[in-house]
Amino acid sequence: MSRPETQKRANLRDVARHAQVSVATVSRVLNKSQLVTKDTRDRVNRAIETLNFVPSAAARTLNSGNSRTIGALVPTLDHSIFARYLDALESRLSQHGYALIVAVTGGDPEEEERKAFGLLDLGVEGLLVSGRAHTAGFDTLIDRFRVPTLITSYYDPEARYPTIGYDNATIAANAFEFLRDLGHRSFAIVHGPLDVNDRFVARIDAIRDLAHDSEVTFRSVSMDVAGGANAVKELAAQSRLPTAILCLSDVQALGAMFELTRLGLVVPDDISVMGFDNLEWSAVSEPSMTSIKLPAAEMGAKASDAIVGWLQSGQRASPLALEADIVIRDSTRPLSKG
Template sequence: MLQPPRRRRSSISDVARLAGVSVGTVSNVLNRPQRVSAATRERVQAAIAELRFVPNGSARQLRVGSVTTAGAIVLDLTNPFFTDVARGMEDRLAQDDWTLMVASSEEAPEREARFLRLFEQHGVQGVALVPSSEDVEPLLALHERGVRVVLLDRPSPVPQLASVAVDDVAGAAMAARHLLAQGHRRLVLLNGPRTILQCADRYAGVVAALTEAGLDPAEALEEVTVTLNAAGGEHGARELLARRTGRGPVAVFCVNDLVALGVLRTLRREGVDVPGEVAVVGYDDVSYAAELTVPLTSVRQPTHDLGWTAADLLVRGGAAESVVFQPELVVRESSGGAAAG
């Protein structure tokens, strides 16, 4: 079946021709109406209505020299941690009438590069992103082309790029110390790939806490690499149960709360008591952590503040500042400690 031809979108030149004025006059009516007489404004507005003309926002931004869109690239938009960060960005950008485009890299550098290219083609003023690798050369090149760049949820390794992060080494050490304080002397870390800085830092924090307690990490720590989602947690829990030898309670520290959710779901399905047989600690303290059947002990990150501050750095566009927040351990039933009051 033949489709009717699509109607060409009216341009500002079409409006000018119909109204019998210059393109500059139409532009003034759209952007500086006080410069145009009432009669001319009415004629131009009538032409706009007749042609159903919609101003091209990107073109207008280029004319007035002010692009008001920011981009954000996170690892996984299904993770509530990142949606909370994006909300923080949105709240700050709205104060200056900026809009936000959000994408998920799914931990893939090639996907991240594609979104960076698309964002730049759309004329974003700046990009905040959680890098999926240690390679910052593409980000430096983007910065040199005039696009503001803020590293999100990780400190910047170079002075040219701004960053907003949480001290993940300290956060993971808090979690490990808490489990050690419950009497555990051997920890299982369900971690993502250590090519992701947050995963490397959380591993380093656990190692530091074990060493501080006089334990040999080579003997006291078992690390299992999983995907950073609930399915990864389920896989890790199944491996844990398969290897378990009945030597007493087990302590599991999960790299994020989605992984912890998968662990708790699997342990419940298998009839394993939490925390009596397996103690579980997560990371992020997402909104559902306190509402689970067994409320989850977790390391809280200031997600909204992370996003708000990253957006603030983009809007202000000043020096390449580095902001580091401190995490907080929130103790609930899943780890066997006293619930937080």
């Protein structure tokens, strides 16, 4: 049995040949130019219908100079906070008539630069990227392609690009002060690698500034459940656990609670644990997890409005600070006196 032939998709030249006109004339018809006679327009339209011709996105971009696409660079898709952000971003961009293309960088600045070039080479009209720190090559790309570029997950009105996100230093300071107000003076701060994440650097620096009258240990581990568990193992090996553990991600905090339970300790009776991100399962963990609620969905919507507004008006977007809240649950408690 022979296979049916795969018919090649008609292109602009096919339409022109069928209608016996030039490619430029077909383009004028597609762009509704008044320079084409009714007879020629009807002939071209009949050719388009006969050949089932659909203009490609690339062709529309060449004709109009607009791709109606926005690129977003994110470090990972493993954490649901980025899923919430991208979901809101894509939904709002769709309302504006734009499509979203996502590239994952793995938190590697060099990879971010390569992925940025790939998106820009595809013709995205705007770019959204997580964090303030980037390679010099990234900045050169933006200067070369001259596309509106926004920073998310970070607020800094003095940054090279407009920022839409949260003040990481203030949020971390508020979390630390919350635990201090509960009476804690012995802390472990669990975080991810600092060499590729400027958000963590800002949070750690803020906590260091407040730690002058407290005993604070910092643990850099992987950004996953195993990392949180390993941090507790390291602390236990020193035979001196703190009274409170502040993890800069919920997944690390979950790993910390798992390991504390394995060691026979009770959260929060023996030790308080606090997370960051307020992931959807933090409310139903055992115990439920005190965490920082980051406005990921709001950030996606605001970033979409800002980048589209910039494209439509030609005016640079303004920095925007978003608020984060402490969601108090069962994994933390006041430290008993005496």
